Amino acid sequence: MWEDLEVALEKVKADKRKEKPSPDNLGFGVHFTDHMFLMKWDRENGWHDRKICPFQDFTLSPAAMVFHYGQAIFEGLKAYRGKDNQLLLFRPKDNFERMNNSALRMCMPRISAEKMVKVLRALIYLEKDWVPTAPGATLYIRPTMIAVEPTIGVKASGVYYFYIILCPVGDYYAEGCKPTRIYVSDEYARAVKGGVGSAKTAGNYAASLYMSEIAKKAGCSQVLWLDACEHKYVEEVGTSNIFFKIDDQLITPPLEGSILGGLTRDSVLKLASSWGVDVVERAISIDEVLEANEKGRLREAFGTGTAAVISPVGEFFYKDRSYVINNNQTGELSARLSQALQAIQNGYQADPFNWVVRVV
Numbered sequence: 313m314w315e316d317l318e319v320a321l322e323k324v325k326a327d328k329r330k331e332k333p334s335p336d337n338l339g340f341g342v343h344f345t346d347h348m349f350l351m352k353w354d355r356e357n358g359w360h361d362r363k364i365c366p367f368q369d370f371t372l373s374p375a376a377m378v379f380h381y382g383q384a385i386f387e388g389l390k391a392y393r394g395k396d397n398q399l400l401l402f403r404p405k406d407n408f409e410r411m412n413n414s415a416l417r418m419c420m421p422r423i424s425a426e427k428m429v430k431v432l433r434a435l436i437y438l439e440k441d442w443v444p445t446a447p448g449a450t451l452y453i454r455p456t457m458i459a460v461e462p463t464i465g466v467k468a469s470g471v472y473y474f475y476i477i478l479c480p481v482g483d484y485y486a487e488g489c490k491p492t493r494i495y496v497s498d499e500y501a502r503a504v505k506g507g508v509g510s511a512k513t514a515g516n517y518a519a520s521l522y523m524s525e526i527a528k529k530a531g532c533s534q535v536l537w538l539d540a541c542e543h544k545y546v547e548e549v550g551t552s553n554i555f556f557k558i559d560d561q562l563i564t565p566p567l568e569g570s571i572l573g574g575l576t577r578d579s580v581l582k583l584a585s586s587w588g589v590d591v592v593e594r595a596i597s598i599d600e601v602l603e604a605n606e607k608g609r610l611r612e613a614f615g616t617g618t619a620a621v622i623s624p625v626g627e628f629f630y631k632d633r634s635y636v637i638n639n640n641q642t643g644e645l646s647a648r649l650s651q652a653l654q655a656i657q658n659g660y661q662a663d664p665f666n667w668v669v670r671v672v
C-alpha cells in the first residue's frame with residue numbers, strides 16, 4: 313500500500329501515542345489522532361514534501377495570506393467501521409474532485425484525486441485503532457488547503473499547504489433522531505449566484521455564523537437559507553442540502569452556483585430514483601413549501617449531509633410564525649433513505665453504485 317505513494321512516513325513512537333478518548337464522550341472534532349498527512353505547493357516545485365507525520369502545530373507568518381484574504385478550502389468525509397470490522401470510505405474520490413472545484417474557484421492548485429484516495433487509505437490504515445467501534449461512531453476526515461505565502465498584497469498566494477487530519481466522532485443520533493426546528497432567514501444570505509457558495513471555502517461558514525446565533529436564540533438548530541436576491545427561493549439548510557416531499561414527488565433546489573453540491577444530496581437523488589421515486593431538481597419558493605404544508609401536501613422535509621446523513625425537519629420558523637411539518641415526525645421516505653444509505657456506508661447492504669471503498 314505504501315509503494316508508489318511517494319509519501320515519507322514519520323511515525324509517532326509507540327510510547328508517545330495519545331490516549332484514546334472515552335468512546336461514550338467523543339463529541340465532534342475535539343480529539344485528533346496521532347498522525348496527519350501534509351504536503352506543500354509552490355510554483356517551482358508543484359506539490360512536494362509529501363509526508364504522513366505526527367499531528368502537529370504549524371508555524372506561520374502573521375502575513376500568511378490565508379489570514380488576510382481567506383484562501384482556505386476543505387472537505388468532510390468519514391471512515392466507517394462496518395460489517396465484519398471492515399474499514400470503509402464513502403465516495404472519497406468525489407470529495408477530492410469537489411475539492412478541486414473549490415480550488416479552481418479560489419485560485420488554488422489542484423490535487424490528484426486518485427492519489428489522495430490512496431494517501432487517505434494509507435493514513436486511515438495507520439490510524440485504524442482510532443476508528444471507533446461503537447455503532448454509529450466514525451472517524452471524521454478533514455482534508456484542508458490553505459494559502460501560506462507571507463505577503464500582504466491582494467493576489468493568489470504562491471505557496472500552499474494541503475493536509476488531512478482525523479477525529480473520532482460519536483454517533484450523531486446518540487440521543488435519538490429528533491426532527492429539527494429550522495429558522496428560515498429572510499434577512500441575511502449565505503451566498504449569491506456568481507459568488508463562492510458552491511465552493512467549500514472557509515468564508516462561507518464565517519458568513520453564516522451571525523445568522524446561526526439569531527436562529528439559536530429563537531430555539532432553532534439550523535438556518536434555512538433563501539436566495540440572496542429575492543429572499544424567495546429555498547437554497548440549503550446549515551451545512552446540509554434540503555429536500556421536500558410534496559405529494560409523491562421528491563424536490564430539491566438545483567445547483568446553480570450558490571448551493572454546495574453535497575455528495576449525500578447526489579446519493580439521495582440516485583438512490584431514490586433507483587427506487588422509482590419521482591425526483592426533480594427545480595427552484596422551489598418558501599411560499600410554495602409552506603402553502604403545500606398548509607394543504608397537507610408537504611409530506612416530509614429533510615436535510616442531507618455527511619454528518620447527519622438524513623436530518624428530518626419537524627418545524628420551520630419563518631417571519632415569527634411556526635409551521636409544523638408532518639406532525640414533527642420522521643417521514644417514511646426520510647427513514648428509508650437514512651437506513652439504506654447507512655447500510656451501504658457500513659457494508660451491510662449491496663452497493664449498486666460502487667460508492668464504497670475499502671481501506672485495505
Ligand SMILES: *Cc1c(COP(=O)(O)O)cnc(C)c1O
Pocket residue numbers: 388512548550551552553572573574575576577616617618619
Ligand atoms: C458540506 C456541505 C453540504 C453537504 O455536503 P455532503 O457532501 O453531503 O456532506 C451541504 N451544504 C454545505 C454548505 C456544505 O458545506
